[in-house]
Amino acid sequence: MRQYPHLYIDGRWTDPIEPHELELVDPTREEPFARVALGSAADADRAVAAARHAFESFSTTSVDDRIALIDRVIDVYESHIDDFSELIAREVGIPISNRAQVTGPAEHMRVAREILREYPFESRMGSAIVRREPIGVCALISPWNWPVQTGVIKVIYALAAGCTVVAKPSLNSAASGALLAQVLHEAEVPPGVFNLVNGRGREVGDALSHHPNVDMISFTGSTAAGKQVGAAAAGTVKRVCLELGGKSANIVLPDADLERAARWNIQRCFFNAGQSCHAPSRMLVHESQVDQVVPFLADEARRYRLGDPLNIATTMGPVVSAAQFKSIRDHIQSGVEQGGQLVTGGLERPDGLDHGYFVQPTVFTGVTPDMTIAREEVFGPVLAVLPYHDEDEALHIANDSPYGLGGYVFGGDRTHARRVASGLRAGRISFNGAPTDSYTPMGGYKQSGIGRSMGRFGLEEYLEVKSVYGFEDEAQALPTLFG
The missing domain is CATH 3.40.605.10 (Aldehyde Dehydrogenase; Chain A, domain 1)
Structure with missing residues (x-):
């Protein structure tokens, strides 16, 4: 001790x-x-x-x-x-x-x-x-x-x-x-x-x-x-x-590289076992393209190696405490009960880990903006994928939150993407996964x-x-x- x-x-x-x-x-x-x-x-x-x-x-x-x-x-x-x-x-x-x-x-x-x-x-x-x-x-x-x-x-x-x-x-x-x-x-x-x-x-x-x-x-x-x-x-x-807190949205525009956007979103959202206030825990995808991104999301989420954080091969450790473990699982349960569709992950412990506060990397589709997992900060490895009809609706969904810490945009047309980025009400916006800069300010809008x-x-x-x-x-x- x-x-x-x-x-x-x-x-x-x-x-x-x-x-x-x-x-x-x-x-x-x-x-x-x-x-x-x-x-x-x-x-x-x-x-x-x-x-x-x-x-x-x-x-x-x-x-x-x-x-x-x-x-x-x-x-x-x-x-x-x-x-x-x-x-x-x-x-x-x-x-x-x-x-x-x-x-x-x-x-x-x-x-x-x-x-x-x-x-x-x-x-x-x-x-x-x-x-x-x-x-x-x-x-x-x-x-x-x-x-x-x-x-x-x-x-x-x-x-x-x-x-x-x-x-x-x-x-x-x-x-x-x-x-x-x-x-x-x-x-x-x-x-x-x-x-x-x-x-x-x-x-x-x-x-x-x-x-x-x-x-x-x-x-x-x-x-x-x-x-x-x-x-x-x-x-x-x-x-x-x-x-x-944050509930950051990643708006994936129709001309984006969908595989790149999906894999990056998983990597950034589940970094630190999802325990990050800037995590892009809401991924907004055009309604015609949701089925195209799902395989990439599932594949990337399943690549995580969960286990003892003292093992150099481990890429995701446990969440911090019993209270956090319960809170994340309660949010996953609410996603299931409110009609979300599990792509991967869920409530069960990861295979081979019968103790420790381990949560499976979890992805939901079929999420609507009123669901708990779309509105509350889960602070765990849980991603909610929300469809949108057009750009105005995407911005409305992204900004319809008490939070405004981070925001993300993926797209091919830089002028268009910059206009969308300007419409996000958040303190830090990243285009196509661009890294942040330690010389620049960090902070949030709203709550x-x-x-x-x-x-x-x-x-x-x-x-x-x-x-x-x-x-x-x-x-x-x-x-x-x-x-």
Whole structure:
């Protein structure tokens, strides 16, 4: 049994004020594999005080100093990549073959460093100086489905801006959160600049959301939890950045390469066992072409190799927990009961896997927009294929959702496809499976969130804007804010 008995506050590993622990369950073996310390609202208060004190000096550090700090973090992180890979396989079931989960964070750190190197913290607007200054103490609440990368993106942009941090990872991924704290400790992040308090959302998360000395809160998780965070933060009028749920649609136009669209949709939707907020979990296909795409969908879904995530041959591990396993199966059951047609997958456990939270890659056709699997975020390896009559109906179905995180378009005519992409109400749109770019912003429309992470927009989430007048001569030496 692995032990993570401490919180990380003010540059030191420390015991919680009241000793409490939580057992982490390995989703492959359905048995505990680690114990982590649980903090309380009182521990959150200690961490905020440490971050507030450290902000006085850290906020005045030079860009060069912060670049050097990020370089140290990158070096230490890369020495622990294999440790992270093995740990997240045990705690959340992510296969070690999924290297993007552990190599991606280093790439995001490099991007943040390069943006910081070029970012104009002072600029001219008319005869005034416009300054961007660190917002203050930031509470960062990260999820379990990208347990390292999401936390790293939040932390590294906060540090790049000159902010100090109190981090609270999901309890499902608290062990990898502790390892990330160890990385920052080894990189000699100054005391109080980074703090880690594991704990339950209703206690530690709520305390941070309400705390008068927290200036900004960044939360990634479900829309329901995000609403609670936003409501709690409103009492002290702190800035809120929320990346929440999604039910992304992939519109496959009639002139698309149907095989390419189908195989890509399965690969992207079922990546990470479908536990991705950007997953294209609704595939919209012209009514005359549904029968043509079904064989490709079924074949690609059946190519997944389910099993122990510590086995390099495994391409899909278990879902994260018993609760998630039940929720996904309940959604599959609703799809069957509401008239969906199973192409592949279903409720039964995969062959040869009689324990562990494994869900078969599942594809439904015959789905209508009012069905539960077409409206709710399943957060598992379940794809709903919906027919459409014409382009207007496709856009209506895609946009008829409280979510607006991602969107996808496949087609042959680029001008036509771009027009359709422009009609999607979502924060990130990809054409013909184009990869995303770490320099570009990520975030959602509607109930998929507020604000943006990553790139220049992500850095600016952690900055306040100040206008300074009366220094006309000094302003002339600065770059203009608008071209």
